Amino acid sequence: MLTRGDPLAGLLEGPRARGALMIRACFDPPWAVRVEDRAPLTVMLMVRGEGWVVPDEGENVRLRAGDLAIARGPAPYTCADAPGTPPQALILPGGQCAYPDGRLLNGSMDLGVRTWGDRLDGSTVVLIGTYLMQGEISGRLLDALPPLLSLGSDVWQCPLTPLLMEEIIRDEPGQEVVLDRMLDLLVIAALRAWFSRPEAAAPAWYQALADPVVGRVLRLVQDDPAHPWTVASLAAKAGVSRAAMARRFSDLVGEPPMTYLTGWRLALAADRLRDTQDTIGAIARQVGYGSAFALSSAFKRVYGVSPQEHRTRAA
Structure with missing residues (x-):
């Protein structure tokens, strides 16, 4: 959850x-x-x-x-x-x-x-x-x-x-x-x-949460990864233009917003494959993919193994 x-x-x-x-x-x-x-x-x-x-x-x-x-x-x-x-x-x-x-x-x-x-x-x-x-x-x-x-x-x-x-x-x-x-x-x-220490090398996305624009976008993505987000819809929610949001996000987080969204979705899927018995199709829908096939293709491209192989190794 x-x-x-x-x-x-x-x-x-x-x-x-x-x-x-x-x-x-x-x-x-x-x-x-x-x-x-x-x-x-x-x-x-x-x-x-x-x-x-x-x-x-x-x-x-x-x-x-x-x-x-x-x-x-x-x-x-x-x-x-x-x-x-x-x-x-x-x-x-x-x-x-x-x-x-x-x-x-x-x-x-x-x-x-x-x-x-x-x-x-x-x-x-x-x-x-x-x-x-x-x-x-x-x-x-x-x-x-x-x-x-x-x-x-x-x-x-x-x-x-x-x-x-x-x-x-x-x-x-x-x-x-x-x-x-x-x-x-x-x-x-x-x-x-x-x-909590100021000198801790927290990840860029964590530090970017303090930014009024990028922090808003990050919370939207993290709170509702299954939503069909686009650069335009995220920018509208943050109250800035698409170009301004994309540029500011990349500067602070170190990658474009859609790349971050993909990584976030796949990381959540990896955790749920390990921690739950939900089907791959159910996990796909929970993290924003339309089907088990779509999740499997993206997952293997990033992790090098299929979701089922990842689940088996974790077990």
Whole structure:
């Protein structure tokens, strides 16, 4: 369902963890773990001590107790007590763990239920949640995020930390579902705080919402994607000429209004294919396509797979 008038809420509807990997990592310096799992999104919450997230490209991020970082895949990175510490372990796709030379760890660093590292009372404790499948995170949300972002405890206090520390080591029926929902809440709360910061690199369309003309057009499109919009009808609703609206929209959003509308419709279709059992024909009508065939043609042109293939992969 669309959230009318609140595009950020619509964007943050994306996280839907299904059997996500959640662990409590406990280390003593020196420590370093190389992450090459190609996961779409990983959140790291420093509970005790401090450490660094070192991407292969871009600036290093230092984390102190209470700080949080979110890494957007598939680019690899290293988590360590210091940027120069050589990795002692390698995280591979599917949560598989190995030594740097490729030999499997075979549980040698397991410390208990969802706990991993050197020792239980290590000087550094990090809670890590990883979305394992691309379909668990909305493509619109991933496109809006930088490869690595961080929130310091001076600008954001995580209310979930005590509860996460308690729940992550529980071994009870249904516990994975509980942790999945808690991970979704953690990510949503963190991203809401991050998007609210003036320096956050929010997507161009989100920034353009403040413009009286383009913001009006964006809300019309986002609130009612199934309407047969044209440049002329959008310009009339915004109270400006077609040429003025198209030029202003392209300048602020970075693409023409009809291109944005197509992308928005297909992104919504991708999310609904993942999150609902609606037929492709029904989804086509919901997002502004006259038939399943019309949606399928546009979807495959942009995503490279048919809607049914996308649904199967997400499942």
